[in-house]
Amino acid sequence: MAPSAESPGQPAFDAVILAGGEARRLGGADKPGLTVGGRSLVEHVVTAVAGARTTIVVGPERPIPGVVFVREDPPRSGPVPALAAGLNGVTAPWVVLLAGDLPFITAPHVTALLNAAITQPPNTTADPAPPTPATQPPAAPAHPTLGETARSARSVPGDVAGPTSGNVVVAVPGNAARATSEGVVMVDDGGREQWLAGVWPTARLKRALAAYPCRSLKGLLGPLTAVRLALPGRPWFDCDTMDDLEEARMNVLNEWTVLACEELGIDPATVDRDLILDLTKEVAHGVARPAAPLTAYLLGLAQGAGTAPDDAAAKLITLAKNWGQATAETLTDS
Known part of the structure; x- marks a missing residue:
């Protein structure tokens, strides 16, 4: 497999994606294979590490080009054995470790982790300063989308090393005197470490794991x-x-609605998305699946022509719910 091209100024890295868990809370479903926005969860993660020299997925093999698949021994024996299996193929000086079920992770997020690893050494925090107003989180929108900072970066306990491009970097307490070749872990909006979302120096990680x-x-x-x-x-x-999973899919739907409205010159605030979704659901279930997008299109044509009544969607929903009766009456007309 040919290595990926490295971005100028970005440290060389390999990626290890853990995608072989049991997914007990999903009833044992193939979690990394579930789709959000037309792609599987693990494909979202693979795309985020496109700049890796080598991308190693620890889990069942899938039809994803340019990826090395390995399995821990025995399979589903936990994240530490899975990491060990993935690290066997890592040769770059840095390794990005990610879970295989992160639908919102992107390449800029991975770049931010790598930049924090090489430009925010903990020994720069000897004289920490409190967070400035610029590092405080803006108010979250009512309907966050993939392209928005729904839960913005916020400071967490520790010594602030300084914000970088809107990110908040915090040194782990007690680590200020360590060497600069250390790891970076992502934290969630509550300040909790996400150990399957970070960057670590490969050599040190391999020694520690051994x-x-x-x-x-x-x-x-x-x-x-x-x-x-x-x-x-x-x-x-x-x-x-x-x-x-449903929340992730709704975020994709929010973003698509906004982008589609922009392309069509429509104010998103005028779109009753939930009503349209109810309409297409009832038509798909009560009439036929292909009838759902057709009905939405016909409603749009009628509204554009000014011929649709105010309660057009509601009338169509009622018609779909009573479709069996309506077709029986039509078929018996003489």
């Missing part, structure tokens, strides 16, 4: 971590439950 007898990922990575990084958006959001 001497580590336990199964806790936090126990392994915690002593190697010098920086906790809060990033805009929700790159740490993972899909552990069906509610999580």
Whole structure:
């Protein structure tokens, strides 16, 4: 497999994606294979690390080009054995470690983690300053989208090393005197470390793993971590439950609605998205699946022509719910 091209100024890195868990809270479903926005969860993560020399997915093999697939021994034995299996193929000086179920992670998030690892050494925090107003989070929008900072970067306990491009970098307390070759872990909007979203120096991680007898990922990575990084958006959001998956899909729908409205010259505030979704659901279930997009299109034509009544969508929903009766009456007309 040919290595990926490296971005100018970006440190060389490989990526290890853990995508072989049991997904108990999803009823044992193939979690990394579930789709959000037309792509599987693991494909979203693979796309985010497109700049890696080598991308290694620890989990069942899938039809994703340019990716090396390996399995831990035995399969589904936990994140530490999975990390060990992935690290066997890592040769770059830095390794990006990610879960395989992060629908909102993007390449800029990965770049921010790498930049924090090489430009925010913990020994720069000897004289920490409190967060400035510029580092405080803006108010979250009512309907966050993938392109918005729904849960913006916010400061977390520790010594602030200084914001970088809107990110908040925080040195782990007690680590200020460590060498600069240390790891960076992402934190969520509550300041909790996300151990399957970070960057670590490969050589140190391999040495630590070889001497580590336990199964806790936090126990392994915690002593190697010098920086906790809060990033805009929700790159740490993972899909552990069906509610999580539905939330991720609704975020995609929010973004698509806004972008589609921009292309069509429509004010998104004038679109009753939930009503349209109810309409297409009832038509798909009560009439036929292909009738759902057709009905939405016909409604749009009628509204554009000014011939649709104010309650047009409601009338169509009622018609779809009573479709069986309506067709029976039509077929018996003489």
